Amino acid sequence: MTHPVNGLHHVTAIASSAQGNLDFYAKVLGLRFIKKTVNFDDPGTYHLYYGDEHGHPGSVMTFFPWTELPRGRAGTGEVGITQFSVPEGSLDFWAQRLDAHGVSAASRETVLGDERIVFDDPDGTRLALVERTGDTRAPWLADGIGEDAAIRGFLGVTLVLGEAEATAAILTGLMNYRETRRDGALRRLQSNGDSAAGIVDIITAPELSPARQGAGRVHHVAFSVPGVADHKAIRTRLAEAGISVTPQIDRDYFMAIYFRTPGGVLFEIATDEPGFTRDEPLESLGQSLCLPAQHEALRTQLERDLPPLTT
Secondary structure, eight states: OOSOOOSEEEEEEEESOHHHHHIIIIIISOOEEEEEEEETTEEEEEEEEEESSSOOTTSEEEEEEOTTSOBOBOOBSEEEEEEEEEETTOHHHHHHHHHHTTOOSOEEEEETTEEEEEEEOTTOOEEEEEEESSOOOOOOOOTTOOTTTOOOEEEEEEEEESOOHHHHHHHHHHSSEEEEEEETTEEEEEESSSOSSOEEEEEEOTTSOBOBOSBTSEEEEEEEESSHHHHHHHHHHHHHTTOOOOOOEEOSSEEEEEEEOTTSOEEEEEEEEEOTTSSSOGGGTTSSBOOOGGGGGGHHHHHHHSOOOOO
């Protein structure tokens, strides 16, 4: 393989309201709104992206606001928690900010030595803000959130699986992860790459029912490789191991391949190139409706039918 998988690229979840989603992730959590486009496979639906200033891999949370879907159900075969990295000593600030914005049932806990706040977004997507020392990634600074508290990007994700061994074997055998800790039904895998978004926690919970997709559930989790040659190499590696993986798909901002893990979670592997400035300058990311070439002919219709967004 030219280059190993390096950690997370992005996490994509389902929302019920485009504006409500934007208000929470940009205005409450303080992420930068970096891209307003459409679902390439369902262009009548937005695809909204949030991240750091540049939308670096390992910082990007994205959403499909499918308003017609009911709320999903938590369970096995999904990303149960998306973990963000925040500076040491910032959890009191976040507890107060979440409370002030009406986020209920936020809880403080310690998991594998990490101090964190766990809470749900307005649709029920479970998130964690985890204190980490030494995370040198530059944050996006939104109103009311200083550098001493701002989100740096992802720390990782927590997979909830009925059976964990086969999925863990793919991560450790093919995707450059190693197991570093266990605590009962929880195990931690860490990327051997240099990404600060390098953690995959796995909870084995055979007593739970399978998750049901809908608002508030994660659709897929994407992992990062640098370029197209690396992408082609990891696809070959997966296919040779007997995994049913899609062809390389051009998503404009990255190349993508997808495969369903034995535990039921949809994995994507995405390239770091070309990034989110391919169709907008850095200073105005997220301000225009950006469309892939195959949907440009629909622009007039989409600009009329998609709900307006207030940033």
